[in-house]
Each structure stands twice: as C-alpha cells, then as structure tokens.
Amino acid sequence: MTVQRKKISLIGAGNIGGALAHMIALRKLSDVVLLDISNGIPQGKALDIAESSPIDGFNVNITGTNRYEDIKNSDAIVITAGITRKSGMSRDDLLQTNAKVVKEVGENIKKYSPNAFVIVVTNPLDAMVSVVHKFSNLPTNMIVGMAGVLDSARFRYFLARELNISVEDVSAFVLGGHGDTMVPLIRCASIAGIPLTQVIDMGLITQEKVDEIVKRTRNGGKEIVDLLQSGSAYYAPASSVICMLESYLRDERRILTCAAHLNGEYGVEDLFIGVPVVIGKNGIEKVLEVKMDNSEQEMFDKSVNAVKELKISLSL
Ligand code: APR
Numbered sequence: 020m021t022v023q024r025k026k027i028s029l030i031g032a033g034n035i036g037g038a039l040a041h042m043i044a045l046r047k048l049s050d051v052v053l054l055d056i057s058n059g060i061p062q063g064k065a066l067d068i069a070e071s072s073p074i075d076g077f078n079v080n081i082t083g084t085n086r087y088e089d090i091k092n093s094d095a096i097v098i099t100a101g102i103t104r105k106s107g108m109s110r111d112d113l114l115q116t117n118a119k120v121v122k123e124v125g126e127n128i129k130k131y132s133p134n135a136f137v138i139v140v141t142n143p144l145d146a147m148v149s150v151v152h153k154f155s156n157l158p159t160n161m162i163v164g165m166a167g168v169l170d171s172a173r174f175r176y177f178l179a180r181e182l183n184i185s186v187e188d189v190s191a192f193v194l195g196g197h198g199d200t201m202v203p204l205i206r207c208a209s210i211a212g213i214p215l216t217q218v219i220d221m222g223l224i225t226q227e228k229v230d231e232i233v234k235r236t237r238n239g240g241k242e243i244v245d246l247l248q249s250g251s252a253y254y255a256p257a258s259s260v261i262c263m264l265e266s267y268l269r270d271e272r273r274i275l276t277c278a279a280h281l282n283g284e285y286g287v288e289d290l291f292i293g294v295p296v297v298i299g300k301n302g303i304e305k306v307l308e309v310k311m312d313n314s315e316q317e318m319f320d321k322s323v324n325a326v327k328e329l330k331i332s333l334s335l
Contacts, residue, residue, distance in 0.1 A: 126155070274296070
C-alpha cells in the first residue's frame with residue numbers, strides 16, 4: 020500500500036505564511052508549497068525551514084516558488100497574500116488592492132487545485148472570502164475564512180489571565196465579522212463548564228472587567244499592530260489556521276468559529292461571516308445556529324450589515 024503524503028500550499032510567504040510553514044513542518048502535518056509574488060522570499064524561507072529539519076526531526080518537503088502550477092493537487096490551501104494596512108491608507112485601499120490579489124489566487128485555485136479545502140486569511144477577511152469563492156468556484160463547504168478562532172482565542176486568553184486559571188479551561192467564542200463589529204458572546208462563555216454569568220455571580224470576576232475584556236478582544240488586532248509598529252499579528256493567526264487544517268485533514272470534527280457561507284442560517288442569505296461550524300473531512304460539515312438574545316442579535320445584525328456594505332463596495 021502506498022501512503023499518499025498530504026500537500027498544503029500557502030499563498031503568501033510573509034509573516035503568517037512563514038510561521039505557518041514552520042508550524043506545519045514541526046507538526047509533520049504535510050508537505051508544504053510556499054508561494055509568493057516576491058522572488059526569493061518563499062525560496063529563502065522554505066530552505067531556512069528545511070535546514071532545521073535534521074535538528075527538529077521532520078521529513079516533510081518544503082518548497083518555495085513563484086509559480087502557481089506548483090500548487091497543483093493540494094489537499095488544502097491557505098491564502099495570506101496581500102498587503103497589510105499602513106499609516107495613511109484607508110480601509111478601502113486595502114479592500115480594493117487585496118481583492119485584486121485574491122481574485123488572481125481564486126482563479127489559480129480553480130485552474131490547479133479545485134478540490135482543495137481553502138482557508139482565507141487576507142483582510143478585510145469576510146469580503147475576501149467572498150471574492151475567492153466567486154473566482155475559484157469552490158463549493159461552499161470547501162472555503163472558509165480564519166478569524167473567529169483567533170478572536171475567540173484572544174477572548175479566552177484575556178478571561179483566563181484575569182481569572183488566573185488555565186487557558187484550557189476557558190471556553191468562549193466570538194460571532195460575526197472580523198472587525199470592530201464582532202460579537203463576543205458572554206452568555207455562552209464558560210470555565211470548566213460553569214457559565215461565565217455564574218462565575219460573575221460567584222464574585223470571581225466583575226461584569227465591568229468582562230466588558231473591558233470584550234472591548235480588548237474587539238481591538239485585539241489593533242493592539243498588536245500598535246505594539247509592532249510595522250506589520251500585524253502572525254503567531255496567533257498561524258496557530259488558528261493550524262487548528263482548522265488539523266480538523267480538516269484528521270477529520271477531527273472540531274467546532275470552530277469561521278467565516279462560513281450562510282444560505283438562510285441566522286436569517287442571512289449568501290454571505291460569508293463568522294459563525295460556529297463543524298470542520299471534518301468534508302470541509303464545513305455543519306453550521307451551528309446559536310440562539311441569540313435581543314441585544315446580541317442587534318450586534319450581530321450590525322456586523323452582518325458592515326460585511327454586506329464592504330462586499331457591495333468591491334469593484335471587481
Ligand atoms: N501574489 C502572491 N503573493 C502576494 C501578492 C500576490 N499578488 N501580493 C502580495 N503578496 C505577498 C507579499 O509579497 C507578502 O510576502 O503576500 C505576503 C503578505 O505577507 P505580510 O505582508 O507579511 O502579511 P502577513 O502578516 O502575513 O498578513 C497577511 O493576513 O491577517 C491578514 O491583514 C493581514 O491581509 C494580511 C494577511
């Protein structure tokens with residue numbers, strides 16, 4: 020019996036692409052193709068990581084390239100290609116520039132790897148997933164955006180630090196678009212199965228502190244951008260992608276919040292936005308519809324409208 024090695028292609032070999040290639044190698048998850056428009060960067064990063072293989076003991080192949088034909092027959096593809104926001108740039112500049120980049124990526128996925136499970140990371144996230152979907156023609160169960168896992172991880176981390184307990188015992192998630200309008204669901208957060216609302220009643224954390232944490236979660240990306248001065252977060256975004264890739268490749272059926280295609284769920288038609296989904300061997304196997312109270316629904320509707328507006332302003 021021949022064992023087929025898995026292949027993951029990373030479109031964009033910048034900070035997130037490079038971190039991802041290294042994490043995939045360390046976990047021996049699959050062979051990696053690192054593709055970028057810039058000549059030398061993907062080749063250099065691939066060689067650098069490959070040279071660590073005798074030390075770390077992995078035998079996966081890592082290739083750097085500028086040619087799309089090298090992504091042929093990938094099992095999964097992660098898109099981080101594009102520009103990050105620099106001072107003086109409007110959100111709209113980022114939208115139109117990155118839309119052109121991911122349009123080209125979508126067309127090449129259609130040409131070379133139409134059966135891959137595709138994770139989009141390029142911002143503005145929710146709008147970029149819809150562009151890749153449009154030009155790749157992928158079935159909606161095979162394309163998803165990474166944001167919710169990251170936003171939820173930030174929310175969990177902040178809660179764990181404040182409560183002085185293990186991050187592993189905090190369960191929480193964030194709904195909606197990847198932006199200021201995201202909806203961290205306090206009502207559904209828990210520690211070791213104890214609802215957060217009860218944890219507040221027990222006096223372990225105050226409502227004010229939780230509200231502060233919600234605000235900090237919404238600004239999580241900006242907090243890192245301000246600290247780094249140049250570039251944006253990449254370690255936690257890469258870890259978030261890894262957990263989505265593992266759930267797909269190993270059929271783990273994890274429940275992860277991702278920008279998934281809604282077709283009537285949550286009363287939303289034909290839009291990619293962050294909701295909890297089951298990821299297994301068939302990609303998105305199920306969208307979970309969480310019941311919201313009035314104020315949560317209001318926040319979610321606001322988030323849906325913000326994503327719709329961005330989508331409408333796309334000129335492609
Ligand atoms: N084709 C291929 N690669 C491209 C293209 C293109 N048309 N345009 C840009 N790139 C490459 C750049 O050369 C760069 O190496 O995309 C890479 C982006 O890397 P970084 O600038 O380091 O950005 P990164 O931190 O990895 O974030 C990537 O994810 O979280 C989002 O907002 C973030 O949109 C950004 C994306």
